[in-house]
Amino acid sequence: MSRHPALQPFVRKLSERSHLSEDERHILLDLDGQKAEFAPHRDIVRPGELTDFCCLIVSGMAAxxxxxxxxxxxxTAVYIPGDMCDLYSLMLPKVEWALQALSSRLVILKVPHRKMLEIVRAYPGIAEACWRDCVADxxxxxxxxxxxxxxxALTRTAHLFCELGLRMETAGLGSRTAFELPVIQSQLADALGMTPVHMNRIMRALRQQELLTVRGREVQVRDWNALARAAGFEPGYLAIDHRWRRMD
Amino acid sequence: MSRHPALQPFVRKLSERSHLSEDERHILLDLDGQKAEFAPHRDIVRPGELTDFCCLIVSGMAAxxxxxxxxxxxxTAVYIPGDMCDLYSLMLPKVEWALQALSSRLVILKVPHRKMLEIVRAYPGIAEACWRDCVADxxxxxxxxxxxxxxxALTRTAHLFCELGLRMETAGLGSRTAFELPVIQSQLADALGMTPVHMNRIMRALRQQELLTVRGREVQVRDWNALARAAGFEPGYLAIDHRWRRMD
DNA sequence: CGGGTAATTGATTTTGATCAATTGGTGTGG
DNA sequence: CCACACCAATTGATCAAAATCAATTACCCG
Structure with a gap:
C-alpha cells in the first residue's frame, strides 16, 4: 500500500501517457513527502527563490x-488533483512563476527534488514519463x-470549460458534463485574460445560450457536443488518448 | 570537426543551461541529418501525422x-537558428501543431528520432539537457x-521585440538593439494575437515614441532600457543566465 | 553571343482613415 | 461574491492608396 493515496491518480496519469513497469510504478507510489495546506493568495513557492521540492495536488485546485x-x-496553468504542478522545477529550480491555491482548501504533498532526482536517475522509464509529462503541459x-x-471571450471561456471538464473526468473527479470547480469568476477572468466584469457577462451569455450552468461550485453542461462545437474544441492537445513509445 | 556547423549554436545553447561533458558535446556535434529548405506556408510537419525527426534551424526563422x-x-512559438524547434516531438511524436517557415528561405536539418533516442538513452546528461530545454521552451x-x-497591444509588441532581441543576441546573431527579423507585419500580428491592421498602428506608435525602428528587415532599438521599461520586460523566464544542476 | 545591369511589371506589404464591435472601467444593489 | 447597467477605451473590420519587393524582360557592353 502507498503511504499517500494521493499518488495513485498521479501514477495513473503518467501510465496513460508512458509505459511504466510494475517496479517503476511501485517506486513512484512509494514516494514520501510532507503534506501542507494553503489558502488562496498564499504563495506555495515565491518567484526569485530556488525550490527544492515538487508539489503534488492532493485536493483542491492550484494555479x-x-x-x-x-x-x-x-x-498560465490550472492544476487539479493528481497533477504534479511543478514537475518542471526539477529542471529549472529557479522560481519564475508564483504558485497559489485557487480553492479555499488546497492540500499538497511536497516531494523533495533530491528524492525525485534519485529516482529519475535510477529509472530511465520514469525519467521519460516525467519528461513527457512536462511536454504535455x-x-x-x-x-x-x-x-x-x-x-x-465566449468561445474562449467555452474552450476552457471543455478542457477542465475533460481533465476532471480523466482524473476521476466527476464527468465532463458535471464537475466541481472551486473557483470564483475573477479567477476565471485571470485565466482567460479578461476583466471580472466581462467574465460575468460571458457566464451569463453561456447560461442564456444553455451551454453551461454554474450552481454554487458545480458546473453543469447540458449538451457536451454543443459546448465543444461552440468552443471549437479538439482534445488532441491534451495527449490523454494514447500511450507513446518509451526510450529503452 | 562537425559535419554540420549548424549544430554548434545548438550545442552551445544546451551547454549554457546544462552541464555537458566533452564526450557528450562531441556526440551532439557529430549528429547527422538531412538538410531541407522550406518556403513560408509550407508545412514542415503536418498536424495529424507522426513525426520521426527533429528539426534544427540552420538559417532563417520558423514558427x-x-x-x-x-x-x-x-x-505559439518562434524559432531562430540554433533552436531544435520540435525537440518535444521526441516525447509526443503525434503532431498537434503545424511548423512553418517565417522567413522566405528557411534551412533546417532533420535529425531522426531514432538517433536522438539512442543518444538520450546512452547519455543521461544529454537527456537532462534536452528535458531542460523543453522546460525552458x-x-x-x-x-x-x-x-x-x-x-x-503596444506593451505586448515591445515585449516580443525584447525577447527576440535577447534571443538573437544570445544566439550570436546580432545584438539586442540591432538584429535582422525576416518577418512581415501580419506574421507578427499572428504571434501577438492581433489583426495586421492593428499591428501596423502599433508599429507606427513604437516608431513615434522612438522605441523601435524597422527598416527593411532590420530592427533598430535606440534605447534598450527604454524599450524594456515600456515592455515590463524581465528576462528571467528565458533561463539563459545560469547553469543548473545535472542529475548524476 | 554572354554576362551583368537597369527598367518594367505585377504581386505583396505597408500605411492610413473610418466605422463597428468587443472589451474594459466604475458603480450600485442583491 | 455575483449580477447588472452605463459609458469609455481598445481593438477589429473594411477599404483604398502608397510603397516595397520579386521576377521578368530589355538593354548595354565586353
Whole structure:
C-alpha cells in the first residue's frame, strides 16, 4: 500500500501517457513527502527563490500566476488533483512563476527534488514519463496561447470549460458534463485574460445560450457536443488518448 | 570537426543551461541529418501525422502555428537558428501543431528520432539537457500567455521585440538593439494575437515614441532600457543566465 | 553571343482613415 | 461574491492608396 493515496491518480496519469513497469510504478507510489495546506493568495513557492521540492495536488485546485509590474495577474496553468504542478522545477529550480491555491482548501504533498532526482536517475522509464509529462503541459500552454490570442471571450471561456471538464473526468473527479470547480469568476477572468466584469457577462451569455450552468461550485453542461462545437474544441492537445513509445 | 556547423549554436545553447561533458558535446556535434529548405506556408510537419525527426534551424526563422476551425492562425512559438524547434516531438511524436517557415528561405536539418533516442538513452546528461530545454521552451510559452492575456497591444509588441532581441543576441546573431527579423507585419500580428491592421498602428506608435525602428528587415532599438521599461520586460523566464544542476 | 545591369511589371506589404464591435472601467444593489 | 447597467477605451473590420519587393524582360557592353 502507498503511504499517500494521493499518488495513485498521479501514477495513473503518467501510465496513460508512458509505459511504466510494475517496479517503476511501485517506486513512484512509494514516494514520501510532507503534506501542507494553503489558502488562496498564499504563495506555495515565491518567484526569485530556488525550490527544492515538487508539489503534488492532493485536493483542491492550484494555479500558476504571472504578474505584471502594475500588479495585474494572469493565470498560465490550472492544476487539479493528481497533477504534479511543478514537475518542471526539477529542471529549472529557479522560481519564475508564483504558485497559489485557487480553492479555499488546497492540500499538497511536497516531494523533495533530491528524492525525485534519485529516482529519475535510477529509472530511465520514469525519467521519460516525467519528461513527457512536462511536454504535455507545454502542449496545453500552446493551446492557451491560441485560445487567448485568437478566440473571442465566449468561445474562449467555452474552450476552457471543455478542457477542465475533460481533465476532471480523466482524473476521476466527476464527468465532463458535471464537475466541481472551486473557483470564483475573477479567477476565471485571470485565466482567460479578461476583466471580472466581462467574465460575468460571458457566464451569463453561456447560461442564456444553455451551454453551461454554474450552481454554487458545480458546473453543469447540458449538451457536451454543443459546448465543444461552440468552443471549437479538439482534445488532441491534451495527449490523454494514447500511450507513446518509451526510450529503452 | 562537425559535419554540420549548424549544430554548434545548438550545442552551445544546451551547454549554457546544462552541464555537458566533452564526450557528450562531441556526440551532439557529430549528429547527422538531412538538410531541407522550406518556403513560408509550407508545412514542415503536418498536424495529424507522426513525426520521426527533429528539426534544427540552420538559417532563417520558423514558427509553430495553431489554427482555428475558421482558419485564423496563432503563432505559439518562434524559432531562430540554433533552436531544435520540435525537440518535444521526441516525447509526443503525434503532431498537434503545424511548423512553418517565417522567413522566405528557411534551412533546417532533420535529425531522426531514432538517433536522438539512442543518444538520450546512452547519455543521461544529454537527456537532462534536452528535458531542460523543453522546460525552458514551456517557460517562454507561459510568458506568452501572460503577454497576450494581460498586456495591451503596444506593451505586448515591445515585449516580443525584447525577447527576440535577447534571443538573437544570445544566439550570436546580432545584438539586442540591432538584429535582422525576416518577418512581415501580419506574421507578427499572428504571434501577438492581433489583426495586421492593428499591428501596423502599433508599429507606427513604437516608431513615434522612438522605441523601435524597422527598416527593411532590420530592427533598430535606440534605447534598450527604454524599450524594456515600456515592455515590463524581465528576462528571467528565458533561463539563459545560469547553469543548473545535472542529475548524476 | 554572354554576362551583368537597369527598367518594367505585377504581386505583396505597408500605411492610413473610418466605422463597428468587443472589451474594459466604475458603480450600485442583491 | 455575483449580477447588472452605463459609458469609455481598445481593438477589429473594411477599404483604398502608397510603397516595397520579386521576377521578368530589355538593354548595354565586353
Amino acid at each position: 500558476r500566476f504571472g504578474q505584471l509590474p502594475d500588479g495585474t495577474r494572469q493565470i 507545454a502542449s496545453i500552454l500552446s493551446q492557451w496561447v491560441v485560445n487567448i490570442g485568437r478566440r473571442d | 509553430r502555428f495553431g489554427q482555428l476551425p475558421d482558419g485564423t492562425r496563432q503563432i 514551456a517557460s517562454i510559452l507561459s510568458q506568452w500567455v501572460v503577454n497576450i492575456g494581460r498586456r495591451d
